[in-house]
Structure formats: structure tokens, C-alpha cells
Amino acid sequence: MSGPATADSEFTYELCVCRWAELAWPPGSDTQASDDAAYLVARQLGTKHRRWDTVVVECNRDALQARAAFGDDELDSDLLHVVRNAPAEWAWYRDPLPEPDYPWRYVREAVHRAADRGVVQTRSEGNRIQLKRIAPYPDWVRRLIAIENKPDLDAAAADRLAEQIDHDVEADLADEVWVATAETGATVEPALLEALPVEAGILTTDFAGGVDADAASVAWHPTSVTPTHDDDDRVSRRLELAERAYGRGWRDYQATMRPDCRHFELQRTGRLLIPWCAAKECHQSSSVCSGSCEAFEPEPPTWRTNGWPIDGGPGAGIRRLLEQRAERTRQQR
Ligand code: SF4
Numbered sequence: 001m002s003g004p005a006t007a008d009s010e011f012t013y014e015l016c017v018c019r020w021a022e023l024a025w026p027p028g029s030d031t032q033a034s035d036d037a038a039y040l041v042a043r044q045l046g047t048k049h050r051r052w053d054t055v056v057v058e059c060n061r062d063a064l065q066a067r068a069a070f071g072d073d074e075l076d077s078d079l080l081h082v083v084r085n086a087p088a089e090w091a092w093y094r095d096p097l098p099e100p101d102y103p104w105r106y107v108r109e110a111v112h113r114a115a116d117r118g119v120v121q122t123r124s125e126g127n128r129i130q131l132k133r134i135a136p137y138p139d140w141v142r143r144l145i146a147i148e149n150k151p152d153l154d155a156a157a158a159d160r161l162a163e164q165i166d167h168d169v170e171a172d173l174a175d176e177v178w179v180a181t182a183e184t185g186a187t188v189e190p191a192l193l194e195a196l197p198v199e200a201g202i203l204t205t206d207f208a209g210g211v212d213a214d215a216a217s218v219a220w221h222p223t224s225v226t227p228t229h230d231d232d233d234r235v236s237r238r239l240e241l242a243e244r245a246y247g248r249g250w251r252d253y254q255a256t257m258r259p260d261c262r263h264f265e266l267q268r269t270g271r272l273l274i275p276w277c278a279a280k281e282c283h284q285s286s287s288v289c290s291g292s293c294e295a296f297e298p299e300p301p302t303w304r305t306n307g308w309p310i311d312g313g314p315g316a317g318i319r320r321l322l323e324q325r326a327e328r329t330r331q332q333r
Pocket of ligand 1: 258261262264278279280284288289293294295297
């Protein structure tokens, strides 16, 4: 893998942290994962006001498996409103669902959408839509952990981070906040440690030899962020974030990059497969590897037909490979 992360390779660093978290969470040799815990990793999730680089969702393992009954895709807030309140027995949809603060017709649309997705059952009784759940929606989310990735943590970056982390603590959506930074020496400079809020944990990473479970260590343990309120709104917003993590994971970058470019490759670095651009000879970022890339060249048509052993050509093969990896990880939880 190419050397230390630069601004251009923050994307690369982010993928390394995501894969490491998938392999090694919770961090620290003295931190044992409880037997009934499972962890989901996702990237670039957040709210209108704040986006986290990496998110780890700590889940109850059995409840997470029960969540699978509702499909692989995320449930958005409207679908959650329906699914979480759908009754065990048939009922007119307005009876079990809490009164929304928007018109009922939108709820009705969400009920139809939920039925199309197979996450509730519906039937018509006269001109009324009745609703019944397919299973109780499980209480699968325990904790949300946010990781900020700052490969080059300097004083200015530490100051900016401090503000963001203060915001996280105030917004209390995350239960724990970490900063991941590339190891440059034996320790993180004490001055940088001091600049960050004590609530934030610090991970130092060394991906030079590839990504494996030992590629990061704890420089500072975080303190749990104590919620100042645990109202329905907070519970719903956290669940929406967790649902996004469930549906997207961290490998969905291939949906916006160009694996259909003849120069797009996946390179192995330890236990991570990471994009490599053969034309630019670097780990390209997702913003560079887009439709506007001046070096983009489509796969030759023969790659997509009989001349290539993978059905659909290498671009389609790479997409399938990453989807299979995500699926395999999902099944191992
Ligand atoms: S040439 Fe451009 S589009 Fe093709 S793989 Fe490289 S960065 Fe991506």
C-alpha cells in the first residue's frame, strides 16, 4: 500500500479504518466484546448538521438476526414509523400507528411502500387499508460509536475536531466518539491530546503493512457520552442512522466510483481490498474516480462478452465481489 495518508487519500484511510473496525471492534486488549454483541460498520453517515467518517453500531446479536426478516435494505423514517407500530392482528392502519405531525395520506403511502417491500402485510376491508406486522421489529441497536478519521492530526485539525466533537457531545446522538490518526512515532503528541475533548477516544493506526486486526491501538480511552435526554425523537434519529448503517455498510463506494473503467482495479492490502487506478498509479479517491475523470476509459466491449471469464466484464465482477463481501460479513454477524 502506498505511504502515509495525505489529504487525497483520506478516502483510502477511511476504508482502512472501516475494515479494521470490522475485524477488531471493540478496540483495546482489555476490552472484551460481550458474547451477545455484534458490530456493524458504515461510513459517511450522519445528520443534516454532522457527518461522521466511520460509524460502528453495537447491536444485540439475536435481535440483529431478527432484523434480517425485514430485508437487507435500510428502512427510512417513514417505513420505521409503520413497521415499529404495525399490530400483531389486522387493524385499520390509523388505529395502531401514532398520530403523525404530517397528513395521514403520507402515512398511507408509507404503508403501501412497506407492503411492497414485504415488511408488513396489508389488505383492503371495504375502502379501508388494514395492516398487520410480519414480525415484531426487534430492539437491535445498543450503542452508536462515531469515529473521525484524521490521518494527519496536527494542531489545526485537532482544533477543528474539538469543535465537532463538542457538538457530538451536545447533540448526544453518539454514545462514544473516537479519533483515528496515523501513527507517526511512539505516541500522539501530548499537545494534540490536550486539544481534544477528554470524552473522545484516540486510536493510532499503522496500515503500512496492510489492514489486519492488530493495525490500530488505543492511545486514549473515551468516556461514554451520557445522554441528556432519551426521548422518542432521539431514539428515532439513532434508529434511522443505525438503519442506514445496516443497509449501506461501508463498501457501497463502488456505486459512485467507476469500476467499469478499464483502469479500475482492486488491490489487496492485508485483509482489505482497496481501489487502485492503474492509469494514475495510486489509490484513487471516490471523488476523483467519477464520470468526470479525464482518464476514464470504458472497458473494451470484448471484456464484457465472451472474451472475459467473468460475466459482464471486470467492472460488473468487482461490483459483485464487493457486494458478496458485504453479504458474507452480514451473515457472519
Ligand atoms: S482512470 Fe479515472 S475513472 Fe478510471 S479508475 Fe482511474 S480514477 Fe477511476
